[in-house]
Amino acid sequence: MKDVVGAPVVRADALAKVTGAVRYAADVPEPDAAHAALVTGTVARGRIVALDTAAAEAVPGVRLVITHRSPEAKLPPGGFLGAGEEFQSSVNPLASDEIHYTGQIVALVVADSVEAAEEAAHRVTAEYEPRPAHATLAEEMAGARLCEDLSIEVGDTERALAEAPFVVEAEYTTPAMHHNPIELYSTTAAWCDGVLTAHVPSQSVQSTRAALALMFGLPVGSVRVLSPYVGGGFGCKASVLWHTVLVAAAARSLGRPVKLIVPREQMFTVGSFRPQTRHRVRLGAARDGRLLGYEHHTWWQNSRADVLPLPGAESTARLYTSPNISTREYVVPTDVNTPGFMRAPAEFPAAFALESALDELAEALGTDPLELRLRNEPARDPVTGLPFSSRSMEACRRRGAELFGWSRRDPRPGSMRDRDGLLIGWGCASSCYPVLRTPSRARVRLTAGGRAEVLVAAHDLGTGAYTVLAQIAAQELGLPVTGVTVRLGDSGLPAGPMSAGSMTTGSAGSAVRAAARAVRDRLPATGTVADPPGGVLEAEAAWAPPELDAEAARRGLDAEARGFAQAGAVSATHAMFSHGAQFVEVLVDPGTRRIRLGRMVGVFACGRIINPRTVRSQLAGGMIWGAGHALLEETQVDPALARFTNTDLGGYHIACNADIGEVTVETVDETDEVVNPLGAKGVGEIGVVGTAAAVANAVRHATGIRVRELPVLVDDVLPPR
Known part of the structure; x- marks a missing residue:
């Protein structure tokens, strides 16, 4: 049979997408769903001194207004993604009357209709006690903090630059940027018999499930997160956003499903972004062009709540040979929401x-x-x-x-x-x-007639994961790729990787390959893929980067564990x-x-x-x-x-x-x-x-x-x- 891996196979979901058959998170119907709208703050730093929700609550159809005074907002602290946990920011925006950045959520309004929720959100009024705030690197450079563990020192760069015949020294800057995927942020949450189901556009359904379980004191098995298709992410959907938790809290309080679709303008502040950066680079070279020294100091904008170091020079230091290399990474606290990962972040x-x-x-x-x-x-x-x-x-x-x-x-x-x-x-x-590589599990099921199903809690952001994982399984089983169906984006499936850092194919694909081989190896000598014993043959397999220790690998393969395990590029x-x-x-x-x-x-x-x-x-x-x-x-x-x-x-x-x-x-x-x-x-x-x-x-x-x-x-x- 001709190799399937390496072939330019048309995307498995192409027809469904171009005909509009694919349902994204916000498309899933929920009977009797209430609708939510966010109210966001208008000052960058300070505290709320008055918050009037009476006019909002008087709008016909309004069922609930959640503010920092509401019992629904009393939630456990969230762990920051950059510290190995799940949340885009450690700051619950409704934890207190404190304002940390412009556009912070100050209220969530829930009503019977979208129109009523939006009208009520406009009627919430707030008064603030503002404090001086700065949202640019230039204003806060004096407060820069060195991330010593990210520094690189090879040789004597200062001496090499002082002695080099040719030296170039310059500063370069990049601005803040925002992810703008076609699919907006959204959450639909429903509770039934103590089980929470959430439809969320997510690059990590497992992290989202773990975070929701923590917030509501549930066993992980009592939360299900669904995100079979993602309309673009680029990093902004890799972490758990606080509005998802608030929508789930509202749904529990009301005893009915609640749906929120975040408008484009609010996406700029309720989610992450690419921070401003400044770079000072010095290069020294011999007359024949050989690099003698490379120095690169970088300043990254951060929030005041969380530290997100982005060690870009760890990669650029590997681009060219030089006997002397010195890099420094600094973070600069500013009054913005916590930045995050954005495609090729560092x-x-x-x-x-x-x-x-x-x-x-x-x-x-x-x-x-x-x-x-x-x-x-x-x-x-x-x-x-x-x-x-x-x-x-x-x-x-x-x-x-x-x-x-x-x-x-x-x-x-x-x-x-x-x-x-x-x-x-x-x-x-x-x-x-x-x-980058991370542990992953996968299950492959072979059924009569030569059909196979691949199951893994990974994701397809439009990148082709449905297709390439089907190709990998088809190659191992000796099936045409059309004979393989892939299921993704469900936290109830075997533990898969976060779709970030270009890890999905290498990590989930290695687990799929192992599971498909296990199925093939279990076929009796006289059997074929078209006729598995008993009509079905199933195997689950795991793969973990060998660089990870046993505990990290175990944690990465445990669907109920918090955080994630990842192997870096240098072993x-x-x-x-x-x-x-x-x-x-x-x-x-x-x-x-x-x-x-x-x-x-x-x-x-x-x-x-x-x-x-x-x-x-x-x-x-x-x-x-x-x-x-x-x-x-x-x-x-x-x-x-x-x-x-x-x-x-x-x-x-x-x-x-x-x-x-x-x-x-x-x-x-x-x-x-x-x-x-x-x-x-x-x-x-x-x-x-x-x-x-x-x-x-x-x-x-x-x-x-x-x-x-x-x-x-x-x-x-x-x-x-």
């Missing part, structure tokens, strides 16, 4: 800084930027000296350059134009992303990363200075490719988003009011078809026998990592102007007067 800002600085170094040396990168390709991990499990970065760069036509680049800024007179800029950048024997190279062409109008994308080429090495069709979608989508980061995307802040100002898709700009030119994606063949039994590395995040830097480098080539702050706007490339 790696994208860090790569923007390093890959921009490397281009500046190439210019100082008079060296081609691609040649400088090739010249500093490491043979082993520069930080630990360990071998890479596999590393095809050079192949990615050379193939990308060939596809792009890099050899035709004139290095002089502003020297290339198209037939319409537009300035052409060409830029390149490198990407890497850690191979005792190997460093494990996906790699890639991006090439970008921009077109700049010499008069208006309008910047447009011409074309993008990305070549990536991500281990064994299970499905090239879904992989291309992931990588192209990541590059498109990275280009949007470079030219469009920014959550703007009003410093006087310490609040986000462009909290809708009219003011928050994301890339659309008209903004993106031609996109070419390829992968290189790569064998990796270390990362997991499948040999598969992550593809979901790496496409974002280097794209913004490649765009900024291309803008420099087109205009002669170096922009060190994202997004790159027309104002940034106006010629000097």
Whole structure:
């Protein structure tokens, strides 16, 4: 039978999605459901001194208004995701009269209809005792705290930089950004005989179940969380959001189901976001371009309640060989909701800084930027000296350059134009992303007629998990992929991974492979997959990264355990990363200075490719988003009011078809026998990592102007007067 793994199989859920048959969390009907609406605060810091709900309670159909004074709000503390637990923030917004950030939930209104709930929410009035507040990095840099355990020290970087013939030093910044998946946040909660069922768009149904069980003092088995389809997540649905708990509390209090759909504007403050960052990079090189020293200090915006360190330089320190490396990670408390993980969370800002600085170094040396990168390709991990499990970065760069036509680049800024007179800029950048893995279970059931079912509490965010897990099982069982049905997104299924960190295929897929093999091995010598003994044959198997100790692996495989266990990219024997190279062409109008994308080429090495069709979608989508980061995307802040100002898709700009030119994606063949039994590395995040830097480098080539702050706007490339 022809191999199924590696084939460009059409998505298993494609027809259901394009015909509208798929039901997302908010689509699930609940008879007699009441409807909820949120009331959010208007000051950034202080306390509530008066909260009037009388007018809201007088609206016909209103059944409940929950505030910090309500018994429904008296809940246990929540554990922060960044500390290994479940919640987006440790702060229950209704725990007291304290206000921690603009847009904090101050009330939940429940009524018989959506209209009544929204009308009542508008009638809740609050008075505040405000305190001085700051929502930007620049205002609070003096309060930065060093995360010492995330620092890297190799060699003597200070001395190397002092003695290097060529040194580049610069600061780079990235703005706050917000996830804007098509599917809004929502929760539908219902109680029946002491059992709570919640429909929530989630990247981790198990974490959500554990959190709800904790909040309501229930055994984990008395909570079921359902999220079979997710309409985009990008990290914002990986943690438990407090409105989910409040909706469940309201449903218990009323004795009827309650549904909440969070409007787009409120998503900017009731969930997480990508924090502002600042980077100071110093690079020292010999005259032949060999790096002698790399120093990278990063400042990450945080809330005052929680510490979310994002060690981006842990990855960028592995991009190039250097005998001297020094990195520092700082967190800066500000008056915002707790930031979180957003696709390529740490790696994208860090790569923007390093890959921009490397281009500046190439210019100082008079060296081609691609040649400088090739010249500093490491043979082993520069930080630990360990071998890479596999590393095809050079192949990615050379193939990308060939596809792009890099050899035709004139290095002089502003020297290339198209037939319409537009300035052409060409830029390149490198990407890497850690191979993260987590324990997973899976169950495979074979039934008469050669049909198989795969069950695992993983998720499909539109990334193709339904398809690739079916391919893995079909390969092991010798079935066509159409003979395999996959069930995901149900906390009652065998424990699966959080869909984050590009972990799903490698982790859940390894468990599916083991379970399918166990089923196949149990077939009698004379049996076939079309005729299992007794008409059904079932096996459950687990897989855990061998780097985890027994207790961590056990906890990760226990569907009732809190928290999660994850193996990092650097083990005792190997460093494990996906790699890639991006090439970008921009077109700049010499008069208006309008910047447009011409074309993008990305070549990536991500281990064994299970499905090239879904992989291309992931990588192209990541590059498109990275280009949007470079030219469009920014959550703007009003410093006087310490609040986000462009909290809708009219003011928050994301890339659309008209903004993106031609996109070419390829992968290189790569064998990796270390990362997991499948040999598969992550593809979901790496496409974002280097794209913004490649765009900024291309803008420099087109205009002669170096922009060190994202997004790159027309104002940034106006010629000097």
